[in-house]
Amino acid sequence: MNISSKPPFFMETSNLSYRYSAKGPAVVDNLSLQVPEKSIYGFLGHNGAGKTTTIRLLLGLLNTVYPVKLFGQELKQNAQGILSRVGALIEHPSLYGNLTAAENMQVICRYRRLSFGGIPGILETVGLGKHANRKTKDFSTGMKQRLGLAIALLGDPELIILDEPTNGLDPQGILEMRELIKKLNQEKGKTIFLSSHLLAEVEKVCTHVGIIRQGRMLFQGSVTQLTELYKSSQVPVLIETDDNEGTRKLLEQHGFECRIEGLQLLTYLSSRSAIPALIDQIRNSGIGIYQIKAESKNLEELFFSLHNDPNSGT
């Protein structure tokens, strides 16, 4: 993967690696991230893949000898200046329940020596304008998360880093957070880096994506490129017939790999358009089909297909 400096990426790492202990495994392993300006970059991976650790490295919260660049500058050389242009929400926000939304923001403003002037506008942006004077102990999880984002927006950062921003939210809360992220990007020009373990979530919100497994990058590119790759990977198909064993033999004779799973047979096709021919083959051999169903590919299968694709990832 090439690290180009023209134009500089808003955030980039080159072969970033990290171990929590000298003899422990690499939790982040040769990770070269490239986050374009004005993108919404989804950092996708299962629980324990190394997302939060990477975010901590990007924010200078963990020490590393590897270069981490934000806005084209090395983080270590000007951490204070660079981080004043970054807003972050890692997991759930720490709020004082007995203080109102506005008062919670004032606490952070005092700490960061920012004026209180921007608070009403930011609360309006995140949809909490009407709740500015409510104590946060009465807030729903979604409202707390939006207030956490409001706090990250203090100081008008150009880059916003969000660790699993929809975690723990109900469907309505997820929808609102998703719309808010898009609004911040499209209307306020913010570059947003967010981590998630949900492929569907990333596809709906992000312009770019980096997929990691065990700290290693499997794929990095635009969501359009990911969709193309995803489409070209194999489709799992479940078949139930009156003779699953006979169907298995038949399909294997035609070069399909398959296995019996309970009352069904699982095989993989190159695309959904191959299903009619498959049905004809089974029916022509006198086997009765009870049902046939193309499964939607989940993250695990995408990981699997990426892992086996020599052209993808690292």
Ligand SMILES: Nc1ncnc2c1ncn2[C@@H]1O[C@H](COP(=O)(O)OP(=O)(O)OP(=O)(O)O)[C@@H](O)[C@H]1O
């Ligand atoms: N402070 C720590 N000390 C030792 N190991 C840690 C520490 N924090 C995380 N790990 C380990 O590092 C690996 C990556 O964890 P990390 O939290 O970065 O992953 P993640 O992708 O953010 O997962 P999740 O979505 O569950 O938060 C995991 O195996 C985890 O157990």
